Amino acid sequence: MTLQPLTSPYIPNTEAERAELLRAVGARSVDDLFHDIPEGHRNPPLEMPAPLSEMELRAELQRLSEKNFHAGKHPSFLGAGVYHHYTPAAIAPLVLRGEFLTSYTPYQPEVSQGTLQGTFEFQTMTAQLLGMEVANAGMYDGGTALAEAALMACRVTKRYKVAVVDTVNPHYVEAIRTYASPQGIDVYAIPAGATSLQADTACVVAQYPNFLGYVEDVRALADLAHGAGALLCTANDPVAMALFRSPGSFGVDIATAEAQALGVPPSFGGPFVGMFACKSEYVRQMPGRIAGRTTDAQGRSGYVLTLQPREQHIRRERATSNICTSTALIALWSTIYVALMGKRGLRHVAELCYQKAHYAASEIAKLPGYRLPVGGTFFQEFVVSCPRPPAEVSLAMEEAGIIGGYDVSDRVPNGLLLCVTEVNTKAQIDKLVSVLGGLR
Amino acid sequence: MVATAANVASAQMDHRLLMERSVPGRVGVTLPGSDVPAQALPDAAMLRQDLYLPEVTEGEVVRYFTNLSQLNFSVDTNFYPLGSCTMKYNPKVNDWAAGLAGFAHAHPMQSDRQMQGTLEVMHRLQGYLAELTGMAGVSLTPLAGAHGELAGVLMIRAALQARGQGHRKKMLIPESAHGTNPASAAMSGYHVVSIPSDKNGDIDLDAVRREAGDDLAGVMFTQPTTLGLFDRNAEEMCRIVHGAGGLVYGDGANMNALLGRVKLGHLGFDVVHLNLHKTFSTPHGGGGPGAGPVCVTEELAPFLPGPVVSAQPSESGARYALTKPPRSIGRVGGYQGNFGVLVRAFTYITLLGGQGMRDISANAVLNANYLKARLRPLFDLPFDRPVMHEVVFSARKRKGARAIDVSKRLLDYGFHAPTMYFPLVVDEALMIEPTETESKETLDAFVDALRRIDEEAAADEHFLHGAPYTTPISRLDEAKAARQPYLRWKRE
Numbered sequence: 001m002t003l004q005p006l007t008s009p010y011i012p013n014t015e016a017e018r019a020e021l022l023r024a025v026g027a028r029s030v031d032d033l034f035h036d037i038p039e040g041h042r043n044p045p046l047e048m049p050a051p052l053s054e055m056e057l058r059a060e061l062q063r064l065s066e067k068n069f070h071a072g073k074h075p076s077f078l079g080a081g082v083y084h085h086y087t088p089a090a091i092a093p094l095v096l097r098g099e100f101l102t103s104y105t106p107y108q109p110e111v112s113q114g115t116l117q118g119t120f121e122f123q124t125m126t127a128q129l130l131g132m133e134v135a136n137a138g139m140y141d142g143g144t145a146l147a148e149a150a151l152m153a154c155r156v157t158k159r160y161k162v163a164v165v166d167t168v169n170p171h172y173v174e175a176i177r178t179y180a181s182p183q184g185i186d187v188y189a190i191p192a193g194a195t196s197l198q199a200d201t202a203c204v205v206a207q208y209p210n211f212l213g214y215v216e217d218v219r220a221l222a223d224l225a226h227g228a229g230a231l232l233c234t235a236n237d238p239v240a241m242a243l244f245r246s247p248g249s250f251g252v253d254i255a256t257a258e259a260q261a262l263g264v265p266p267s268f269g270g271p272f273v274g275m276f277a278c279k280s281e282y283v284r285q286m287p288g289r290i291a292g293r294t295t296d297a298q299g300r301s302g303y304v305l306t307l308q309p310r311e312q313h314i315r316r317e318r319a320t321s322n323i324c325t326s327t328a329l330i331a332l333w334s335t336i337y338v339a340l341m342g343k344r345g346l347r348h349v350a351e352l353c354y355q356k357a358h359y360a361a362s363e364i365a366k367l368p369g370y371r372l373p374v375g376g377t378f379f380q381e382f383v384v385s386c387p388r389p390p391a392e393v394s395l396a397m398e399e400a401g402i403i404g405g406y407d408v409s410d411r412v413p414n415g416l417l418l419c420v421t422e423v424n425t426k427a428q429i430d431k432l433v434s435v436l437g438g439l440r
Numbered sequence: 441m442v443a444t445a446a447n448v449a450s451a452q453m454d455h456r457l458l459m460e461r462s463v464p465g466r467v468g469v470t471l472p473g474s475d476v477p478a479q480a481l482p483d484a485a486m487l488r489q490d491l492y493l494p495e496v497t498e499g500e501v502v503r504y505f506t507n508l509s510q511l512n513f514s515v516d517t518n519f520y521p522l523g524s525c526t527m528k529y530n531p532k533v534n535d536w537a538a539g540l541a542g543f544a545h546a547h548p549m550q551s552d553r554q555m556q557g558t559l560e561v562m563h564r565l566q567g568y569l570a571e572l573t574g575m576a577g578v579s580l581t582p583l584a585g586a587h588g589e590l591a592g593v594l595m596i597r598a599a600l601q602a603r604g605q606g607h608r609k610k611m612l613i614p615e616s617a618h619g620t621n622p623a624s625a626a627m628s629g630y631h632v633v634s635i636p637s638d639k640n641g642d643i644d645l646d647a648v649r650r651e652a653g654d655d656l657a658g659v660m661f662t663q664p665t666t667l668g669l670f671d672r673n674a675e676e677m678c679r680i681v682h683g684a685g686g687l688v689y690g691d692g693a694n695m696n697a698l699l700g701r702v703k704l705g706h707l708g709f710d711v712v713h714l715n716l717h718k719t720f721s722t723p724h725g726g727g728g729p730g731a732g733p734v735c736v737t738e739e740l741a742p743f744l745p746g747p748v749v750s751a752q753p754s755e756s757g758a759r760y761a762l763t764k765p766p767r768s769i770g771r772v773g774g775y776q777g778n779f780g781v782l783v784r785a786f787t788y789i790t791l792l793g794g795q796g797m798r799d800i801s802a803n804a805v806l807n808a809n810y811l812k813a814r815l816r817p818l819f820d821l822p823f824d825r826p827v828m829h830e831v832v833f834s835a836r837k838r839k840g841a842r843a844i845d846v847s848k849r850l851l852d853y854g855f856h857a858p859t860m861y862f863p864l865v866v867d868e869a870l871m872i873e874p875t876e877t878e879s880k881e882t883l884d885a886f887v888d889a890l891r892r893i894d895e896e897a898a899a900d901e902h903f904l905h906g907a908p909y910t911t912p913i914s915r916l917d918e919a920k921a922a923r924q925p926y927l928r929w930k931r932e
Binding site for chain 2: 007008009010011012013017018020021022024025026027030032033034035036037038041042043044046047048049050051052053054057058060061062064065066067068069070071072073076078080081082084086088090092094096097098099100101102103104105106107108109110111112113114115117118119120121123124125127128129131134135137140141142143144169171172174175177178179182183184215241242243244245246249258265266267268269270271272273283289290291292293294295296297298300301302303304306307308309311312313314315316317318319321322323324325326327328329330332336338339340341342343344345346347348349351352354355356358359362377394398403406422425426429
């Protein structure tokens with residue numbers, strides 16, 4: 001007889017046990033248990049592939065993953081909101097521990113102190129990096145964090161207009177519009193140097209460093225917003241915050257960040273985690289989960305989810321947000337990253353990014369036909385005006401085995417957004433410069 | 441009292457926070473120096489002078505977080521029958537797949553041509569989810585269940601506006617619904633009307649008919665319901681709502697019961713979200729990440745949140761492409777979904793195949809009915825019908841053993857608590873979901889523990905109020921936490 005495949009590795013019930021369970025239930029067959037489903041719709045045909053063994057499956061996934069032209073194999077100069085940074089080896093084994101990986105939202109704090117204390121560490125780290133008073137347990141990603149910040153500013157001010165600076169990540173602006181429009185919130189664009197706002201504006205939304213990598217005048221934006229009775233909400237790069245002044249130091253009211261930059265793999269866009277922090281006077285308007293410290297009957301200190309009357313499971317349609325499952329595990333990942341880097345390591349990474357990016361920019365600027373058309377201070381990303389359309393430049397880079405450049409020709413003529421971080425060596429940068437120099 | 445591993449770990453553990461462990465000069469990582477000519481830093485006034493972060497070594501970090509992890513219950517260590525959360529075993533091959541270099545290093549802004557591998561995974565997953573729900577279109581972009589709800593309701597809103605019916609503002613939601621449903625409806629600009637169940641636990645059709653007017657936008661409905669029942673009125677409810685010009689949203693949180701048994705599209709649902717972190721075995725991570733793909737009918741497909749993956753023959757080899765649906769509600773997040781979660785679900789479905797899907801629902805439903813049969817003598821059962829993937833009991837029967845007391849005492853026996861006090865329509869609710877990945881021995885041990893707890897309550901009606909006794913900490917003062925919020929470490 002031909003050997004048949006072994007299947008169902010995740011279901012313990014054997015045929016004999018199923019019969020035993022059915023007897024206890026008082027049913028003749030498993031199908032009997034589904035009798036409430038209308039007969040005409042019950043057990044429909046399913047066009048799905050046959051099962052694969054784990055061995056065959058891994059070969060298939062390996063094949064699919066290698067179809068990508070990816071930064072595990074090729075140097076990358078692509079950023080535009082998602083950054084390749086070095087991930088220390090100690091992070092994954094901790095985050096993938098089953099006790100963290102396979103637990104639920106900590107509804108039973110007595111058996112969830114690991115998750116809760118980790119969340120408290122994330123809140124502490126978020127508040128410290130952004131220079132803010134309080135932070136929550138995290139949002140889905142940087143884009144939704146910024147969108148929820150704008151909604152929160154509307155709740156705080158009871159105004160329904162949002163002014164978005166035109167140097168904010170365009171994907172984030174789209175998310176803000178998706179979130180704002182059903183609530184009747186009007187979203188309008190302003191230049192970074194704007195000196196006035198429309199009447200009844202709830203908040204100014206800005207990015208620091210901005211989408212093109214440059215440092216905005218956050219002080220001026222704060223004055224603009226506060227002078228009009230509005231709040232200032234920012235999206236930030238947490239690595240840049242180790243080098244540049246914090247949003248809190250400029251009086252930002254709600255500061256958010258895409259924490260992917262804290263050593264989280266790009267993973268084609270997620271899972272990431274959004275950092276969300278604000279002034280303490282607004283804490284009860286915050287969306288999402290918040291962990292707090294308290295004590296038990298014996299006076300021992302411990303952590304719980306707190307300020308829950310803001311949330312959907314209590315407040316239902318009057319909640320500050322609909323968030324339930326968020327992205328706790330990635331918050332843990334970024335927390336462990338910052339713990340390993342520490343005060344000196346994170347500053348070191350930020351300075352390496354700055355040094356290498358400025359070296360790359362200065363070398364590219366020497367090439368005939370290339371210019372740096374945007375003025376001001378940048379961190380690790382900058383715009384290059386190319387002699388040829390950016391799409392062609394990126395293609396030439398791909399042919400040379402290099403990933404990157406993000407086409408920003410909709411903003412800057414022949415503009416290509418390049419990113420250089422600590423993972424890029426001088427040799428890679430020199431190769432990039434040589435490839436660009438070969439294009440006329 | 442039994443000393444559990446968690447209890448022992450906690451007693452020995454150093455509970456100090458990272459900042460309290462910090463010693464100036466320590467570092468937890470090596471980093472290279474700069475290999476480029478030195479570049480001038482910007483003016484000092486622009487630079488950070490007040491960066492407070494911990495300074496600890498790698499060994500200290502590893503020990504701290506390892507010790508923290510040991511304070512948790514998890515599926516890998518404990519039976520976790522948390523109702524409506526589908527805490528099934530999470531296969532390790534899923535994590536291996538997400539960690540493959542070609543996936544982990546894939547940048548979301550790379551061109552389609554460079555990303556054919558990830559796009560093929562997403563396209564095939566879209567197809568599997570469409571087949572399982574009987575729907576025409578799928579977007580994988582929503583980042584969690586509630587995020588899928590928001591996307592779904594926004595599509596209903598957009599479709600009604602396209603029909604010239606934008607004035608419809610009323611969303612019906614059963615009383616038993618999860619809190620995210622009304623919250624998502626409100627975020628989408630809808631006014632929520634609560635609908636009761638009838639005496640059998642199905643939705644009250646007369647109540648639906650009464651609300652089915654020209655102002656009706658639709659209904660948000662969970663099938664099977666949060667009572668663990670397959671709602672026999674769902675098909676008729678869809679007819680009523682459609683007849684009145686509304687659309688039907690299906691919350692797929694409980695799809696584990698229905699895999700391969702019925703396609704929600706066949707019952708008349710217009711949009712359904714799925715929780716990949718429940719039904720399709722991706723780990724919950726202590727509160728995410730999840731993924732909440734939305735599956736829709738032909739009519740709603742143009743409104744899907746973008747981007748979605750489309751396939752067409754192409755000379756350049758770029759067969760798969762990210763595209764924005766023609767009348768998309770827009771982006772709901774930064775990129776194209778939680779790919780690291782999507783690839784885990786793809787791995788799971790590909791390993792199990794179509795027959796595997798039916799085996800999941802068969803065993804999940806069988807296990808839940810077994811627990812129902814075994815636990816009936818101990819608790820009140822509000823609705824005596826065959827259940828689906830979970831069973832909801834009421835603990836109102838015995839003095840000294842409220843739902844919270846039973847739940848907390850279960851922790852002492854090494855079992856995570858059921859979902860308690862939900863759904864709200866059942867007094868002292870205990871919602872138990874065993875899933876298909878638990879063995880009969882585990883279910884029997886769980887029943888034995890509940891029996892002993894019942895005896896403990898009978899012997900001393902105050903005993904359970906002090907539970908849990910063996911966990912790292914006992915019941916925490918939540919009122920104090922809210923009254924004096926202490927939400928981050930601060931320098932004393």
